Amino acid sequence: MLPSRTSSGPDIFFYNTLTKKKEKFHSLHGRAVKMYTCGPTVYDYAHIGNFRAYVFAEIVRRTLEYAGYEVKQVMNITDIGHLVGDGDSGEDKMTAGLKREGLDLTLSNMKMLAERYAEAFEEDLKRLNIELPFTFPRASEHIPEQIAYVETLIGKGYAYATKDGVYFEVGKFPGYGALGGSASYDHARIAHNPEKRDMRDFALWKFDEKLGWEAPFGKGFPGWHIECVAMSTKYLGKTFDIHTGGVDHIAVHHNDEIAEAEAANGKPLANFWMHGEFITIEAKRIGKSEGNAVRLYQLEERGVSPLAYRYLLLTAHYRQKMNFTWEAAEAAQTALNRAQRAYREFPAEGGRIQDAYREMFREALYDDLNTPEALSIMWNLFRDDGISPEDKRATLYDFDRVLGIGMRPVEHIEAISRSSAMGPLVIPPEIEAQITEREEARKAGDFAKADKIRDSLTQKGYSVEDTQKGPVVRPI
């Protein structure tokens, strides 16, 4: 059945962890969608497993954009942490990062460490052709907002202080654990604090007289969940459309975010909760101790480009467990090369998007992001003798709005200025078309044509800089 169209846009179905079923997507504000993605703790370099979570979140976003929505995505950067003994994560990664690098435990060192890894993270996102979010708010830059939430929760009777911190009282929030998962088990692992009223109670704030931020209830550090609540609601409002994360966030982090936000605000935090499954490497969980925390550049060293890794991720549905093998990665590179080579041989001019293929492509994506099916439709199109090469090219160019595997020029969008109110830079389609044309002229060695197009872009108010990774375009 083809997706039907209504005045509010096509029907899109997403699996909602909150209701445990596929639900028709509807946004709170017409064509505007607000989406929050739990981002990294920047205590070390991200490994290829982490990027599965961000490619998944970006496919949610690109699919909605393909359907005509404007998506405001926010991704936090957790750059502080001091929850030793509080089982939110079982360890404080930022402190561990400082120790690992032989740095003194100070806030400024924590910030320095965090910014180094945040920068590396952003670079890797770009290499994966991930559209950057509207903003990457830092937890350390939103302390007053977090303190305000803790104060509200204390004021409303949902929180209490112990000797080592302020805790959320789970027993006061009847709907606790709405997302499911084994939260009570995870909380049970938390170091025992005899002052806690319930094993499941979790820290909103941990006291520390030496290091941390001053707060009315005592100097210290915020808990991880309150960071996300404070930053998501600051940029997206008290209730927003979609909250994404990895499946490991469900049981504790997201159940706790829901409890905090809904107790404080009296309304749902997000309508759709979406979670990406994990990837293993050679059937083992990814981790430092396993010695397989492979980074993107290590794939490149073995001849697998970031785009090929992106392609590989799209071959599995985001809710399926996936296993990375080097053979599969190499096969993804071969497939991508074949697709890109065939695409480049199709004439660039005069093609028309094939509606039947576009409908099939939409149908796959709008059915809870069936990217494996979307890729198989792409391959069917390549093979279809009934479609002219120029029409194939036009249709593939359209598909690449979602797939992002290099049919369109890669990395020509310097997407967002960090933490600014400027909002995303939107490149008009005719400018994009000129950038593509110029790239093709350059590749073909026609530099006179490339220069002419650059002049025309300058006149229209865009500068083009040719970098190793491709053209970067900015408004002048």
Ligand code: AMP
């Ligand atoms: P962390 O830095 O550990 O908080 O993880 C950052 C993100 O990566 C989270 O969204 C996790 O869900 C996700 N993640 C971590 N390991 C994997 C993995 N092996 N496969 C997929 N996602 C992962």
Ligand code: ZN
């Ligand atoms: Zn979060």
